[in-house]
Amino acid sequence: MRKILIWITAVAMAFAMTACSSSQSGATDTAEAAVIGLLDAIKAVDQAKVNQYVTPEDSMYSEDTATTEDVETTKLLFENMTYEVTSAEENGDSAVVKVDITTLDMSVIMQQYMQSSLELADSATAAEEITQETTTQLLKDAIEQNKDATVSSSVELNVNKTEEGWKVETNASFYSAISGGISEELFG
Helix, strand or coil: CHHHHHHHHHHHHHHHHCCECCCCCCCCCCHHHHHHHHHHHHHCCCHHHHHHCCCCCCCCCCCCECCHHHHHHHHHHHCCCEEEEEEEEEECCEEEEEEEEEEECHHHHHHHHHHHHHHHHHHCCCCCCCCHHHHHHHHHHHHHHCCCCEEEEEEEEEEEEECCEEEEECCHHHHHHHCCCHHHHHHC
16 A cells, blocks of 8 residues: 555656656747747656756756656656647746646546555455556556546746746646646645
């Protein structure tokens, strides 16, 4: 049971970090392009690209790398995410970009995942070990069975012009939107 809880925490951290590979710098011409670039990088689970659209001080920035399996599992969470920029207002070196984001409803997925995990734990004998591969498969199954359960959120993002281009300031509303509400559920 402890391993399951540790793994759930690891999945939640993956949402927050969108882990993949190392940083690179990149430039964007508009605030809207920076937000679009960031969301596309998240969908692709490409941390190097994510780093191009945020500053090193932003919590979305990471130089961590992830295993291929972690990336593949995380892609399942984000591959069907859709978004639409509804407005972008630039004012000198700052801007506000509003975006509607639709992604998997993680509260539904996590309910099924937890139920399946508890059922597995109850049925396992003392000699059987519940592996990370087993719990990863349970998560994949929960995602596949609930891929039509989505949630939509409107998010307002501040974007600032730097020497490297426009950089997005991520916030709690953004994390909640891209994680299908799971960051709100876990970290309130």
